[in-house]
Amino acid sequence: MITLPESIRVFERGWLSSNNVLLVDDACAALVDTGYATHAPQTLALVRQALGARPLDLIVNTHLHSDHCGGNALLQATWPCRTVIPASEAGAVQEWDETRLTFRATGQTCERFTLTGTIAPGARLRLGALDWDVLGAPGHDPHSLMLYCADERILISADALWENGFGVIFPELEGESGFAEEQAVLEAIARLDVRLVIPGHGAPFTNVEQALERAFSRVAWLRADPARNAKNALKVLIVFKLLEVRVMGFDTLLRMLDDASVMRAAASMLKPRDEWPALLKAIVEELAARNGPLEVDGARIVARAA
Numbered sequence: 001m002i003t004l005p006e007s008i009r010v011f012e013r014g015w016l017s018s019n020n021v022l023l024v025d026d027a028c029a030a031l032v033d034t035g036y037a038t039h040a041p042q043t044l045a046l047v048r049q050a051l052g053a054r055p056l057d058l059i060v061n062t063h064l065h066s067d068h069c070g071g072n073a074l075l076q077a078t079w080p081c082r083t084v085i086p087a088s089e090a091g092a093v094q095e096w097d098e099t100r101l102t103f104r105a106t107g108q109t110c111e112r113f114t115l116t117g118t119i120a121p122g123a124r125l126r127l128g129a130l131d132w133d134v135l136g137a138p139g140h141d142p143h144s145l146m147l148y149c150a151d152e153r154i155l156i157s158a159d160a161l162w163e164n165g166f167g168v169i170f171p172e173l174e175g176e177s178g179f180a181e182e183q184a185v186l187e188a189i190a191r192l193d194v195r196l197v198i199p200g201h202g203a204p205f206t207n208v209e210q211a212l213e214r215a216f217s218r219v220a221w222l223r224a225d226p227a228r229n230a231k232n233a234l235k236v237l238i239v240f241k242l243l244e245v246r247v248m249g250f251d252t253l254l255r256m257l258d259d260a261s262v263m264r265a266a267a268s269m270l271k272p273r274d275e276w277p278a279l280l281k282a283i284v285e286e287l288a289a290r291n292g293p294l295e296v297d298g299a300r301i302v303a304r305a306a
């Protein structure tokens with residue numbers, strides 16, 4: 001049984017939406033990460049149910065992947081809440097610069113939102129009557145942050161550490177360094193005193209040492225052959241898209257590879273352009289095997305009902 005301080009509630013979500021962490025004290029009701037755009041009404045309902053008549057005062061985003069900030073716009077439209085994001089993303093959000101923000105590059109969507117402030121590594125936040133240190137967590141995303149509460153030994157790890165792995169190392173798909181950063185972040189976590197991790201996806205967990213061990217060996221495995229990271233990225237992005245739209249033709253998916261630069265980069269690491277139809281077919285078939293998340297129905301791909 002995992003016990004959280006009374007001031008913290010975790011809404012564990014599915015694949016499409018990240019977890020949301022609600023931290024409430026007398027001064028402030030804050031939500032860390034807000035899920036995916038298509039789930040925004042669900043996120044709002046969860047927060048509203050937990051807060052009752054009380055408004056949400058603050059949104060904190062660990063990073064700006066669409067599954068972590070897709071509820072921002074609706075929450076902002078509902079309550080006049082402040083919103084703080086990683087400082088290095090402030091310009092991109094202010095200008096809503098779609099080439100710097102990752103939504104289009106990953107074939108995903110996010111409704112435009114605004115920010116009122118920023119946080120960066122070294123900052124401190126008071127959330128849920130607890131002090132949280134803001135830590136940098138590049139690797140999965142160069143701008144990503146984590147929150148660490150030394151008093152309670154709790155880490156809100158976003159996609160830098162899950163119970164079983166971590167998020168796709170996106171920078172490596174575009175020729176940037178990411179494996180070394182992920183390794184360093186894991187080492188930094190190992191140096192902290194952590195009893196409980198609240199990950200971006202999946203249930204909170206206390207077997208931190210085991211999770212770190214798995215994560216370290218996964219970094220080594222990906223590093224040994226970066227095509228593994230590219231293939232994983234394609235799988236993750238394809239499943240994500242199918243969970244969003246439920247049904248898609250192979251031809252539409254193939255067009256997505258051309259349009260979404262991150263998917264294109266991943267596919268290019270694996271096969272030359274003229275072999276992408278076969279590549280997609282093989283990947284989708286893998287995702288459909290053994291009762292996986294997808295099904296193949298002729299020329300269409302269908303998300304298996306959860």
Ligand SMILES: [Zn+2]
Pocket residue numbers: 063065068140141159167
């Ligand atoms: Zn992410």
